Amino acid sequence: MTLTRLLRRLMMPAFALLLAACNRSGDTAAKPTIALVVKTLNNQFFIDMEAGAKAAADSLGLELIVQAPEREIDVERQMQIVENLIQRQVRVILLVPNGSREIVPAVVKANAANIPVVTVDTRVDAASLAAAGGRVATFIGSDNADGGRMAGAFLVERLGGTAQIAVLEGVPGHETADARLRGFRAALAGVTGMQVVASQPANMERDQAFNVTQNILQSHPGITALFACNDVMALGALEAIAAAGKASQVSVVGFDAQDDARKAISEKRMAATIAQNPREMGRMAVLTAARLIKGESVAAEQPVPISLVK
Amino acid sequence: MTSRATVRRLLSSREAGTVLGLLVLCVGLWIATPFFATAANLANVAEQSAIIGVIAIGMTFVILTGGIDLSVGSLVALAGVVIGLALQRGLPVSVAVALGLLAGVVAGTLNGLMITRGSLPPFIATLGMMSVARGAALMLSDGRPISGFPDALRVVATGSPLGIPAPVLLMLLLYALAYFVLTRTVAGRYVYAIGGNEEATRLSGVNVAFHKTVVYAVSGLASAVCAMLLVARLNSAQPVAGMGYELDAIAAVVIGGTSLLGGSGSVIGTLVGALIMSVLRNGLNLLGVSSYLQQVAIGVVIIVAVLIDMALRRRVQRSSSHSA
Numbered sequence: 001m002t003l004t005r006l007l008r009r010l011m012m013p014a015f016a017l018l019l020a021a022c023n024r025s026g027d028t029a030a031k032p033t034i035a036l037v038v039k040t041l042n043n044q045f046f047i048d049m050e051a052g053a054k055a056a057a058d059s060l061g062l063e064l065i066v067q068a069p070e071r072e073i074d075v076e077r078q079m080q081i082v083e084n085l086i087q088r089q090v091r092v093i094l095l096v097p098n099g100s101r102e103i104v105p106a107v108v109k110a111n112a113a114n115i116p117v118v119t120v121d122t123r124v125d126a127a128s129l130a131a132a133g134g135r136v137a138t139f140i141g142s143d144n145a146d147g148g149r150m151a152g153a154f155l156v157e158r159l160g161g162t163a164q165i166a167v168l169e170g171v172p173g174h175e176t177a178d179a180r181l182r183g184f185r186a187a188l189a190g191v192t193g194m195q196v197v198a199s200q201p202a203n204m205e206r207d208q209a210f211n212v213t214q215n216i217l218q219s220h221p222g223i224t225a226l227f228a229c230n231d232v233m234a235l236g237a238l239e240a241i242a243a244a245g246k247a248s249q250v251s252v253v254g255f256d257a258q259d260d261a262r263k264a265i266s267e268k269r270m271a272a273t274i275a276q277n278p279r280e281m282g283r284m285a286v287l288t289a290a291r292l293i294k295g296e297s298v299a300a301e302q303p304v305p306i307s308l309v310k
Numbered sequence: 311m312t313s314r315a316t317v318r319r320l321l322s323s324r325e326a327g328t329v330l331g332l333l334v335l336c337v338g339l340w341i342a343t344p345f346f347a348t349a350a351n352l353a354n355v356a357e358q359s360a361i362i363g364v365i366a367i368g369m370t371f372v373i374l375t376g377g378i379d380l381s382v383g384s385l386v387a388l389a390g391v392v393i394g395l396a397l398q399r400g401l402p403v404s405v406a407v408a409l410g411l412l413a414g415v416v417a418g419t420l421n422g423l424m425i426t427r428g429s430l431p432p433f434i435a436t437l438g439m440m441s442v443a444r445g446a447a448l449m450l451s452d453g454r455p456i457s458g459f460p461d462a463l464r465v466v467a468t469g470s471p472l473g474i475p476a477p478v479l480l481m482l483l484l485y486a487l488a489y490f491v492l493t494r495t496v497a498g499r500y501v502y503a504i505g506g507n508e509e510a511t512r513l514s515g516v517n518v519a520f521h522k523t524v525v526y527a528v529s530g531l532a533s534a535v536c537a538m539l540l541v542a543r544l545n546s547a548q549p550v551a552g553m554g555y556e557l558d559a560i561a562a563v564v565i566g567g568t569s570l571l572g573g574s575g576s577v578i579g580t581l582v583g584a585l586i587m588s589v590l591r592n593g594l595n596l597l598g599v600s601s602y603l604q605q606v607a608i609g610v611v612i613i614v615a616v617l618i619d620m621a622l623r624r625r626v627q628r629s630s631s632h633s634a
Contacts, residue, residue: 033598041601065598070605073550076540080358084595087351088343101457102544105467128457128545171550172453201453203550 033063034289035090036282037081039098039122040072043204043232044258045278046096049120052282053094060290065090072204073171075099082106086113092137092289094118100125100175108134116292120285121278122176137292140284140302144176145183147274150308151253152187154272155194155225158251162193166216168209168228168237169201177204177229180255184227197223202233209236217244225251231261231273238269257309265309272310280304327619328567328582331611335586339593346596353475359588360477361536361543363581365555366562367488368418368532370580371525373563374492376505376572377432379526381421382533382559384443386552389414389537391447393463394456394547403462411534417443418530422523436526440556447549457546467542477539481581484535488577501525505572562587565615586611 036053038046050066057064065085069077078098085093086109093110095117097103107124110117116137123139155163167184170177188194198216202209209228216223217240226241228234234254241250247269254261257275264270281304288298339346365382372379389410396406417439424435469476492498500521503511512518536555541547566583568575590611594604 035598066601067595067598068601070601071553073553075544075546075548076361076551079544080591081595083354083358084351084592087348087354087592088345088596088598099455099544099546099548101455102546102548105543105545131458132545173455173548 031061031063032091032293033065033088034092034094034286034293035065035067035085035088036094036120036285037078037085038066038068038096039078040070041066041068042070043072043230044260045230045256045276049096049278049282049285052279053286054282056283056286060286062286062290064286069098072098075102079103079106083109086110086115089113090115091293092116092118094120094285094289096121097124097175099173101128101173104128104132104134107136108132111135116289118285118288118292120281121276122174125175138288138298138300138302140281140288140304142276142281142304142306144179145186147255147276147306148180148183148185149187150183150306151180151227151255151272151274152184152194154308154310155227155251155253156187156191158271159194159225161191163195163225163251164220164223165194165196165225165227166213166220166223167196167199168212168226168233169199170204170229170233172201174204180229202228202236204230204232206232206236209233210240213237213240214244217241217246221246223250225253225271227253229255231256231258234270234273235260235264238264242269262309272308275307275309277304277306325567325576325579325582327622328565328579328586328615331565331615331618332582332586332589335589335593335611339589339596343593343596346593351592351596353478355585355588355592356478357475358592359584360475360481360539362555362558362562362587363481363584364484364536364539365529365532365559366566366580366584367484367577368529369556369559369563370488370566370568370575370577371492371501372432372529373560373568373570374501374505374572374575375522375525376508377425377522377525378436378560378570379418379421379529380433380436380556381417381439381443382529382536383552383555384440384447385414385417385530385533386537386540386555387447387549388417388443388450389534390541390547390551391451391456391549393538393541394459395450397459397463398456403460407463407538410537411531414530414532414534414537415527416530418527418533419523421530422526425526426519426522444549451547451549453549455546455548457544459541459545463538463542464545465542466538477543480535480539484532485577485581492577497521497524502573505574507573558587561612565612567619583615586615 054064067081075098093115100123107117111134118137119139121141124136197220200212202212226237228237231254234252238252241247251271253271254273257273261273284302291298369379392413393406393410396409421436421439424430425432466476500516504518508518540551562583563580565586566579568579
């Protein structure tokens with residue numbers, strides 16, 4: 001019967017995919033499984049975090065599932081992933097929340113299923129979590145506000161206390177970028193010559209940063225410094241600044257110390273960036289998961305060191 | 311012989327290909343992972359499908375008329391922000407939700423008027439609204455998420471009357487209503503007629519402009535209902551919510567066998583289409599498949615589903631022309 005044959009032919013690839021996936025997870029059934037859920041996997045920062053986590057999981061004999069929404073702004077999709085991993089009965093969920101408040105219901109669901117949640121890099125909003133009766137086992141990450149302060153202090157020193165500054169904000173309401181901005185503004189607070197003339201969100205994306213920077217250069221052609229809440233945006237801004245022929249005029253500072261940013265700094269195209277250590281975050285997160293599985297206690301906060309790269 | 315006839319009748323129904331696809335997917339996942347076919351997980355999947363499922367109802371109406379609505383994702387954000395702001399100002403939940411639904415209907419009606427009175431192609435009108443509504447949501451909320459809502463709203467996401475999660479119950483009720491309207495009412499027949507041949511429908515005395523405008527208002531309303539579900543689920547109203555939902559909704563409609571040319575399709579197919587997408591995402595998460603491969607898999611499923619649907623339909627057409 002031609003219909004059956006056609007259906008069979010069309011269904012084969014789908015089955016092959018499923019069976020391949022099945023085989024892959026089949027031989028590891030005995031290992032305890034933990035999950036790392038990051039904001040997105042199209043940012044080097046989280047790819048590095050994944051690498052650090054994978055290395056640690058391999059050495060400890062843990063099965064690690066890494067998942068992320070396609071877009072960093074997709075809080076609902078991240079919630080779905082967490083819900084699905086709860087159904088998968090993973091032992092620990094290592095979570096980089098896309099939305100510090102929005103993820104709270106998912107954390108509460110994990111709590112109800114007795115799956116410990118470890119937040120990495122970005123905190124869950126403490127007040128919302130308390131109001132919902134949820135809890136997080138520990139937080140592992142950098143002090144982002146301190147990093148923002150370092151970036152601000154660096155610009156004050158480099159430009160002798162006088163500058164017209166443009167700021168590229170992250171996704172509004174995201175805790176990490178907000179903390180960086182807070183720290184950055186705090187560092188400039190006492191210095192009257194340091195003027196923030198434009199502060200616009202570019203949602204942590206490179207192409208948006210390019211466009212926003214182009215627009216800022218139209219309205220404020222005299223800017224001498226630009227602070228971006230992550231390197232992805234800083235790199236987009238660099239291109240826009242270069243396209244406007246102002247590469248020597250504007251000192252650009254980013255955040256995250258990605259490879260591309262480090263390269264731009266060594267080539268003197270970019271002034272500085274703040275180095276976080278995502279690999280170390282991933283490693284510490286998995287070590288913490290292993291301790292939680294054994295029933296050991298962990299500290300409520302585990303800071304990961306940061307530094308200025310110039 | 312009779313069983314053969316039954317099989318033939320089932321296969322010839324419009325949704326056959328889609329339902330078959332869903333069954334194959336479920337059986338495959340049931341074999342592949344012990345975590346799929348549990349009551350808790352199936353409830354979880356149904357709940358996750360409610361968000362896109364509800365918008366896809368309005369999208370089905372629009373696509374049946376031969377149109378498209380690209381603004382639904384932005385309308386989710388706008389209606390959500392309206393609900394959030396109303397609650398923040400201390401208005402009761404019922405009033406806040408009513409305002410949100412009103413925002414969706416007004417924006418949808420504007421889409422309809424631009425298309426019918428302004429003769430704009432639906433693609434252009436709703437593309438414009440997509441940007442306007444997103445901008446309005448950002449302006450109203452100052453770009454920030456609004457959060458912390460009363461339990462009376464949260465219950466929309468967390469409650470489970472009759473043991474069914476509230477979002478699933480709401481989605482099923484809305485599908486039943488849409489099915490009734492499309493198959494048992496005159497207005498429903500007009501929706502198909504407009505998509506089949508708009509000019510002929512107009513010449514036969516139907517107020518096409520009115521019915522088309524209502525269809526876009528329905529799509530706006532469906533987006534606003536989705537906004538309510540989303541705000542309740544995340545306990546937060548986000549001006550950047552719903553980005554890309556228009557494409558997920560269109561995918562659910564198309565997987566469900568509704569023709570993008572209009573005039574043929576069904577809302578039950580759309581429900582199955584929305585379920586296929588959530589089952590697939592859920593299964594890939596359960597299997598721990600790489601996030602990159604997941605996007606490939608979803609694209610492949612959309613294409614395969616439509617291929618099967620087209621093949622089945624050709625077969626049905628052939629067999630019916632033979633018997634005639």
